[in-house]
């Protein structure tokens with residue numbers, strides 16, 4: 683029994699229908715940051731507590747730029763998860779990352795615009811470090827779990843986050859390769875930023891569904907191919923979560939990300955906006971109360 687781990691799983695396009703959890707219970711958790719993508723399913727896998735949230739909602743209703751990333755992270759924090767693993771469909775920007783293969787992402791380039799990308803703001807300003815946006819421990823466990831589930835895994839990779847919903851032009855795809863992007867998706871940012879602000883160790887396993895449109899001789903990305911690879915990957919992704927829960931050590935030791943806000947809030951206590959401070963009760967209550 684590893685009762686001090688509580689794993690939040692954000693299921694992306696390939697996992698909208700959820701995971702099989704023991705003692706599953708669906709709860710609608712309210713957030714002061716608005717509507718999350720849907721209810722959170724709480725349960726256990728082999729004694730480890732798990733909270734599952736479908737990023738695009740049940741039945742994939744929410745497009746990538748309309749996902750309320752703040753509410754999603756806030757409700758997972760309210761559920762008291764200790765760590766967050768995101769499972770995402772990605773396009774490959776590299777010949778060596780073939781469709782069907784998995785990537786334990788470790789860096790992001792954020793090309794998104796107009797998404798709420800911080801819990802903080804006027805009346806409570808905070809600056810967390812994001813140099814290493816992924817928790818190395820969780821990425822290691824998740825990568826090992828993906829391999830145990832039968833995935834071909836690449837450890838490390840830079841994820842270029844775009845708004846979408848359209849796939850990239852050929853010129854954009856070539857540009858992202860020149861920027862040293864390895865994979866591309868529409869959801870990793872601001873999700874990873876917000877997890878850090880909420881002091882939640884975050885890792886992302888990307889499941890390559892296509893080569894992005896950098897190959898001159900090939901047609902561009904086709905969503906039919908993406909969905910077909912996604913369906914093939916879904917059972918490996920679900921098994922990865924099972925393997926992860928099986929592999930966690932009984933005790934969860936603390937990591938620096940657990941206290942990422944320790945010295946991050948720079949607004950003087952008497953200059954803080956009480957309304958915002960109240961909204962931050964789950965995300966930053968540890969340092970604000």
Ligand SMILES: CSC[C@H]1O[C@H](OP(=O)(O)O)[C@H](O)[C@@H]1O
Pocket residue numbers: 693694695696737738746769770771772846867868869870905908
């Ligand atoms: C259906 S392909 C495009 C879609 O898939 C990815 O979603 P997620 O990261 O939630 O798995 C990608 O980011 C796009 O939103």
Ligand SMILES: Nc1ncnc2[nH]cnc12
Pocket residue numbers: 771772773774849850866867868891892893894895903908
């Ligand atoms: N090529 C691609 N671009 C952006 N998001 C994706 N998700 C899956 N494949 C993708």
